[in-house]
Amino acid sequence: MAVNGGGQTVLVTGGAGFIGSHLTERLVELGEDVVVADDCSRGELNRIDHLLDEIEFRNVDLTTYKGCVEATEGTNQIFHLAASVGGIHYIQRENVGGLTPSVLMNQHLLEAAEKNGSDRFVFASSACIYRQQHDELNRFSEDQAIPANPHSTYGWAKLLGEVACRAYQQDTDLETGSIRIFNCYGPRESLDPATSHVIPSLCRKVLEEPDGGTIELFGDGTQERGFIYVDDLVDGMIQAMEKGLGGEPINLGNARDVVSMNELARKIIDISGKRIEIDHDTSKPTGTDKYAADTSKMRRELDWKPSVSLDEGLPRVYRWAAEELGQKETAIITDGGDER
Secondary structure, three states, X not given: OOOOOOOXXXXXXXXXXXXXXXXXXXXXXXXXEEEEEOOOOOOOHHHOHHHOOXXXXXXXXXXXXXXXXXXXXXXXXXXXXXXXXXXXHXXXXXXXXXXXXHHHHHHHHHHHHHHOOOOEEEEEEEHHHOEOOOOOOOEEOXXXXXXXXXXXXXXXXXXXXXXXXXHHHHHOOOEEEEEEEOOEEOOOOOOOOOOOOHHHHHHHHHHHOOOOXXXXXXXXXXXXXXXXXXXXXXXXXHHHHHHOOOOOEEEEOOOOOEEEHHHHHHHHHHHHOOOOEEEEEOOOOOOOOEEEXXXXXXXXXXXXXXXXXXXXXXXXXXXXXXXXXXXXXXXOEOHHHOEO
């Protein structure tokens, strides 16, 4: 993956997090020299325990300039994933207490990367930067972020990070780019009901609900999303680093796997083999009604597309969640849907 022919050291901020741990693992497999910077306030070191002998781990506070200088020292390529983040019930109620850490990390890290002579900086942005729309199905393209009106403070933090990346691309020798992530899922996500995203949250609900019971969905269940499996996302991120983005944003998502929350819940229930009904709480936050990535730019500029379908990925996550929750015997479906 090395830019300019080798001798590169790659930094992953938030490398003990869900996506960061998978990215770190993949970079090690590729033979890269990897540094992980994480204070484990949200990340969990056990996600990368098996990699600690092969990477350098820096426990630093990335909300401080000093921590960012220490994190970026001696690194050439930077994947900046660290952020204040959570599920829909978290990001829609996030206030300045969540905004400030993310903005500080973004700004300090860019400044430190430039100071320490890093070459490339890929910022993990989010689909949350897109404003609410009400089309038949919103497939957001990169140019639709402006005029800006994200539906959450989290989205504003990501948008500010993108602006900062563009400024450093224009005004310094640091090459930057922003990847807008659309609904990534996979093993190692948080299963904590207070912070989990929709797929691990639903897996937990189904696993803990007895046969014949009922689970609850936020909203009426018609909200639609496109989901990308974490292994695919990691490959796309590496492609973005290799090719360079020229300071610009690019969507990373899976446009073919767009489902409603009702359909998603039913898929997970089917994997469980249980008979479970679905109730709805329309008082809970739901986010944008419908959104998925317009992947035209991704396919054109990265010459890449995801390969893992939702029907392949969901059983993997369900089985992982069952093992994490001590319910291995309930995970009866293997990859591809075969019964075991």
